[in-house]
Structures are given as C-alpha cells and as structure tokens.
Amino acid sequence: MDYSRMCPKYEHAAELLGKKWTGLIIRVLLDGPKRFKEIKFQIPDMSDRILTERMKELEDLEVIVRNVYPEKPVRIEYELTEKGLALEPVISSIQTWGEKWM
Amino acid sequence: MDYSRMCPKYEHAAELLGKKWTGLIIRVLLDGPKRFKEIKFQIPDMSDRILTERMKELEDLEVIVRNVYPEKPVRIEYELTEKGLALEPVISSIQTWGEKWM
Structure with a gap:
C-alpha cells in the first residue's frame, strides 16, 4: 500500500472528528434538524462561543447546512447534509472502540 | 440517548486518531511488527522527533508495545497490541469517509 497517498484525506477527516465537541454535535444532529438552543x-457543558465556532466549521465543510425559515420570529435550524449523515458509522466505530479500550 | 456520557471516551479516542501521523503509523504497523527505521x-515526510513522540504516546496508551530482542546488535521492534489492532476498522472507516467526502 502507498501510505503517503492515504495521508491528507485521512488526516483531514480525523482532525475534524478529533476536535472537541464535534463528534457530539454530529451525534445530536443525527436525531434530526435542531435549533442552536x-x-x-443537549450539550450543556459546551459554551455558546465554541458551539458557534464548531457550527461555522461544519457549515464551511458542508457537513451541516443552516436552514432559515422566514417565519415570525424567524426560525433557524441546523441539519446534517449527506456528507454529514455519512459520518454516522465513523463516529459509531470511534465510540465503540473508545468505550471498550479507553 | 445521554450525550454527556458519550463524551469523554469518544473525545479521547477521536483526539488520539486526530493527531497528525498517528493513523498512518498504526496503518503501517497493521502490516506487522516494525523497527523504527x-x-x-514508509512515512518519509515525518521527522524522527515526531515519530519518537508519537511512538511514546502510543506506548503510554498501550496501543503499541516495544519489544527488545537481546541480539547483537540489539533489535527493537514496535508491535500493535490487541487494543491497537482493534483500531483497524476505526481507521478504515475514517479513511473511507475521507476519501469519499474530503
């Protein structure tokens, strides 16, 4: 196997999943679209600032999408994209290993 | 689901896998025990210093074991433990997702 080819995409994916709270945010959104609040x-220990930062990162990576509904008051929901939904088995496998071995 | 319970073990596992080069080192060792050299x-872009650091971290976490064979010259090999071998499907799933989506 050519290991050097494995590197960049694996590293980017693993770096994303290794950021504090990111896995948890994705898990929460696997339940369906949610508002910020x-x-x-669901994750009370995380600050508003960090959640805002993580949501922005996930939006930039197209893992989540921000839907704005023009109601009164305006409703904003975050939803996993196809790319985000595809993380479900990845996060499960990290979680399973972590529970057994960490 | 109680998300707060998911947190620490997932985070530790994901943090480990998200460290630069760690996934790659484990992949190389999945081929079998290897010497430092x-x-x-297999990973020429990584410096000796970083490899030493990563190997120490993985040894501390009991993901790898360092075997010393009292030959002349002494032979030292690094090998995945059961805990380390169990990372194979986890790394594969990150890799598969990364290749498709990153």
Whole structure:
C-alpha cells in the first residue's frame, strides 16, 4: 500500500472528528434538524462561543447546512447534509472502540 | 440517548486518531511488527522527533508495545497490541469517509 497517498484525506477527516465537541454535535444532529438552543440543551457543558465556532466549521465543510425559515420570529435550524449523515458509522466505530479500550 | 456520557471516551479516542501521523503509523504497523527505521521508511515526510513522540504516546496508551530482542546488535521492534489492532476498522472507516467526502 502507498501510505503517503492515504495521508491528507485521512488526516483531514480525523482532525475534524478529533476536535472537541464535534463528534457530539454530529451525534445530536443525527436525531434530526435542531435549533442552536436545542443543540446547546443537549450539550450543556459546551459554551455558546465554541458551539458557534464548531457550527461555522461544519457549515464551511458542508457537513451541516443552516436552514432559515422566514417565519415570525424567524426560525433557524441546523441539519446534517449527506456528507454529514455519512459520518454516522465513523463516529459509531470511534465510540465503540473508545468505550471498550479507553 | 445521554450525550454527556458519550463524551469523554469518544473525545479521547477521536483526539488520539486526530493527531497528525498517528493513523498512518498504526496503518503501517497493521502490516506487522516494525523497527523504527522501517516505519520511518514508509512515512518519509515525518521527522524522527515526531515519530519518537508519537511512538511514546502510543506506548503510554498501550496501543503499541516495544519489544527488545537481546541480539547483537540489539533489535527493537514496535508491535500493535490487541487494543491497537482493534483500531483497524476505526481507521478504515475514517479513511473511507475521507476519501469519499474530503
């Protein structure tokens, strides 16, 4: 196997998943679209600032999409994209290994 | 699901896998026990200093074991433990996702 070819895409994916709270945010969104406050409610230890930062990163990477509904008051929900949904088995496998071995 | 319980073990596992070169080192060792120089040969872009650091971290976490054979000259090989071998499907799933989506 040519290991040098494995490197960049693996590293980027692993770096993304290794960021504090990111896996947890994705897990919460696997339940379905959520508002900022709903995500926050599920992960109370995370600050608003960090959640905002992580959501921005995930949006930039097209792992989540931000939907704005023009209601009154305006409703904003975050939703996993196909790319984000595809992380489900990846996060599960990290979680399974972590539970057994860490 | 209680997300707060997911947190620490997932985070530790994901943090480990997200460290630059770590996934690659484990992949190389999945081929079987290797000497320091053999690992280095497979990952030429990584410095000796970083490889030493990563190997120490992986040894501390009992992901790898360092075997010393009292030959002349002494032979030292690094080998995945059961815990390390169990990372194979985890790394594969990150790799598969990364290749498709990153």
